[in-house]
Amino acid sequence: xxxxxxxxxLAILEAVKEFADGELAPKAKETDEAGCWPAENxxxxxxxDLMGIPVPEEYGGLGMDFLTWAAVGEELSRACTTTGAIxxxxxxxxxxxxMFGTExxxxxxxxxxxxxxxxxxxxxxxxxxxxxxxxxxxRAERDGxxxxxxxxxxxxxxxxxxxxxxxxxxxxxxxxARGLTAxxxxxxxxxxxxxxxxxxxxYPSLPNRELIFTDCRVPKxxxxxxxxxxxxxxxxxxGVGRIGMAIGAVGVARAALEAAVPYAKQRQQFGKPIxxxxxxxxxxxxxxxxxxxxxLLTWRAAWLKDQGKAFEKEAAMxxxxxxxxxxxxxxxxxxxxxxxxxxxxxxxERYMREAKLFEIVEGTSEIQRLVIANNxxxxxxx
Amino acid sequence: xxxxVCIKQVPETSExxxxxxxxxxxxxxxxxxxxxxxxxxxxxxLQLREAHGGKVTVICxxxxxxxxxxxxxxxxxxxxxxxxxxxASRGSDTLATSYTxxxxxxxxxxxxxxxxxxxxxxxxTGQVGPGLAERLGIPQxxxxxxxxxxxxxxxxxxxxxxxxxxxEVRLPALVTVVKQINEPRYPSMRNVLxxxxxxxxxxxxxxxxxxxxxxxxxxxxxxxxxxWPPERRxxxxxxEGGVEEVVEELAQAIKGMNLAVG
Numbered sequence: 077x078x079x080x081x082x083x084x085x086l087a088i089l090e091a092v093k094e095f096a097d098g099e100l101a102p103k104a105k106e107t108d109e110a111g112c113w114p115a116e117n118x119x120x121x122x123x124x125d126l127m128g129i130p131v132p133e134e135y136g137g138l139g140m141d142f143l144t145w146a147a148v149g150e151e152l153s154r155a156c157t158t159t160g161a162i163x164x165x166x167x168x169x170x171x172x173x174x175m176f177g178t179e180x181x182x183x184x185x186x187x188x189x190x191x192x193x194x195x196x197x198x199x200x201x202x203x204x205x206x207x208x209x210x211x212x213x214x215r216a217e218r219d220g221x222x223x224x225x226x227x228x229x230x231x232x233x234x235x236x237x238x239x240x241x242x243x244x245x246x247x248x249x250x251x252x253a254r255g256l257t258a259x260x261x262x263x264x265x266x267x268x269x270x271x272x273x274x275x276x277x278x279y280p281s282l283p284n285r286e287l288i289f290t291d292c293r294v295p296k297x298x299x300x301x302x303x304x305x306x307x308x309x310x311x312x313x314x315g316v317g318r319i320g321m322a323i324g325a326v327g328v329a330r331a332a333l334e335a336a337v338p339y340a341k342q343r344q345q346f347g348k349p350i351x352x353x354x355x356x357x358x359x360x361x362x363x364x365x366x367x368x369x370x371x372l373l374t375w376r377a378a379w380l381k382d383q384g385k386a387f388e389k390e391a392a393m394x395x396x397x398x399x400x401x402x403x404x405x406x407x408x409x410x411x412x413x414x415x416x417x418x419x420x421x422x423x424x425e426r427y428m429r430e431a432k433l434f435e436i437v438e439g440t441s442e443i444q445r446l447v448i449a450n451n452x453x454x455x456x457x458x
Numbered sequence: 459x460x461x462x463v464c465i466k467q468v469p470e471t472s473e474x475x476x477x478x479x480x481x482x483x484x485x486x487x488x489x490x491x492x493x494x495x496x497x498x499x500x501x502x503x504l505q506l507r508e509a510h511g512g513k514v515t516v517i518c519x520x521x522x523x524x525x526x527x528x529x530x531x532x533x534x535x536x537x538x539x540x541x542x543x544x545x546a547s548r549g550s551d552t553l554a555t556s557y558t559x560x561x562x563x564x565x566x567x568x569x570x571x572x573x574x575x576x577x578x579x580x581x582x583t584g585q586v587g588p589g590l591a592e593r594l595g596i597p598q599x600x601x602x603x604x605x606x607x608x609x610x611x612x613x614x615x616x617x618x619x620x621x622x623x624x625x626e627v628r629l630p631a632l633v634t635v636v637k638q639i640n641e642p643r644y645p646s647m648r649n650v651l652x653x654x655x656x657x658x659x660x661x662x663x664x665x666x667x668x669x670x671x672x673x674x675x676x677x678x679x680x681x682x683x684x685x686w687p688p689e690r691r692x693x694x695x696x697x698e699g700g701v702e703e704v705v706e707e708l709a710q711a712i713k714g715m716n717l718a719v720g
Contacts, residue, residue, distance in 0.1 A: 126647065
């Protein structure tokens with residue numbers, strides 16, 4: 077395992093950092109509080125070629141690896157968690173089309189997504205199908221040259237703003253997970269509408285919307301992968317999604333650490349900066365160590381993915397550790413700030429609310445533990 | 459249209475310190491950046507290319523590491539870059555620099571417009587752009603905040619202390635730009651990668667057929683007698699208390715300064 081970044085990766089990261097510090101970070105509070113889609117930021121991600129980092133160049137991408145994508149995601153999330161979340165949700169649509177799409181689907185759908193001309197979203201979760209992904213009840217029935225979709229998805233990140241959706245539906249509910257099938261559905265398809273945008277603990281500017289399908293006719297050319305192959309599409313997508321969420325968690329935790337350190341140096345109590353007290357130093361030390369540990373776990377998962385090796389367990393470990401780490405680190409950051417940390421004047425209370433997302437989304441911590449346990453028991457239980 | 463942009467690599471001035479013994483800038487550990495006004499110049503060049511087609515060539519004179527500044531301009535989207543780096547050009551003042559740049563421009567060849575930043579943040583002279591135009595015998599417009607090119611002419615809006623001035627000149631011409639003219643773009647990742655791999659032409663004075671007496675120390679009548687950092691401002695006075703008290707104290711303080719009210 078070698079995490080030495082190449083010259084190209086370093087150059088990209090330096091440029092992304094410059095953009096994140098110069099453009100995203102100064103507006104992060106405003107972006108959050110606006111409560112609306114940060115179209116300007118998303119347009120800039122596209123202009124900077126950041127929407128298709130792992131996509132081959134022939135389909136409009138940058139042709140870099142997932143490790144690069146993860147490292148960029150950390151910088152974006154660190155500077156602006158909302159923009160980082162949009163970047164992370166977008167790849168959940170990019171990746172399955174890249175992996176399972178036909179040549180024609182890649183030309184038609186992947187290329188505009190990779191160029192950032194279109195934003196993507198992924199629709200799996202339903203009111204009755206969260207952790208139990210096999211319980212998807214959105215139906216897809218074949219009718220001539222189309223599949224007819226009926227059902228409702230919820231909490232869909234980028235929902236309503238995205239133009240291209242990868243939707244998991246069932247062609248045969250009796251088959252459970254084995255009846256699941258993936259489709260590419262474009263915004264504007266008759267019978268495809270957007271419902272409620274959830275009001276959440278954080279991320280008011282990130283849409284998490286209902287997708288409502290009512291006799292929505294999707295051309296059979298938009299079948300992604302094979303019929304009844306949707307569970308694999310969903311699981312593979314979630315695998316990459318977990319790396320994305322882990323790195324988002326590392327980003328917000330780093331933001332909290334980078335806010336806490338200068339504050340601790342500047343805040344005076346008992347005639348000294350509080351950074352001179354061991355109680356604070358120990359907190360900062362734990363925060364820094366945990367951020368690094370989570371990043372390394374995440375980079376390992378991304379590296380395995382880039383090597384074409386199995387990474388399910390490692391992605392689950394990264395996502396589990398990083399999300400719980402982010403909760404601990406952001407909570408400590410609020411503590412370092414004391415009373416001020418609890419106010420909206422400083423960003424750390426927001427980081428703490430934002431961090432909680434990562435313990436739930438893309439498989440809760442409990443589901444990650446199940447995934448890890450299944451793998452560990454299979455590997456070591458002989 | 460063919461645009462040539464002149465850029466300079468400068469130390470990030472917020473970090474610059476002066477050695478009290480030698481009066482020289484302490485450059486160790488200080489990050490080098492593209493002179494901010496020159497980033498505006500590159501952006502202006504790129505916008506002209508986007509509007510009219512053509513090519514943007516960026517030229518720079520400096521030590522070998524100034525190559526980084528040129529790579530930044532390439533990453534922003536410039537088409538090609540040339541660095542003049544020659545130990546004999548060390549010590550060039552604005553006279554020698556404008557002479558050397560003029561020789562570079564002649565070697566680059568045909569052009570429609572040269573764009574420079576209004577000044578560099580290290581020397582702050584603002585003389586090189588105008589000097590270069592004089593050397594080349596072309597019209598110049600300084601402090602431009604807006605540029606329009608049509609029918610072989612440049613119409614530039616200049617920002618001056620109390621007013622704007624619109625000037626029209628025939629091309630080829632030279633323009634220097636102010637910060638407010640545009641917002642320099644962030645490099646796209648494709649351009650970052652392209653810039654990393656790009657060949658940057660490196661010229662020496664011999665390549666320019668430059669007169670040695672007009673370059674470097676020999677060509678520079680300017681002598682720097684002393685360089686010193688500005689005096690640190692003291693902390694000022696913080697007035698604390700309720701609104702009424704603060705306003706009262708502030709009013710008294712201002713009265714005490716005997717300032718003219720205008």
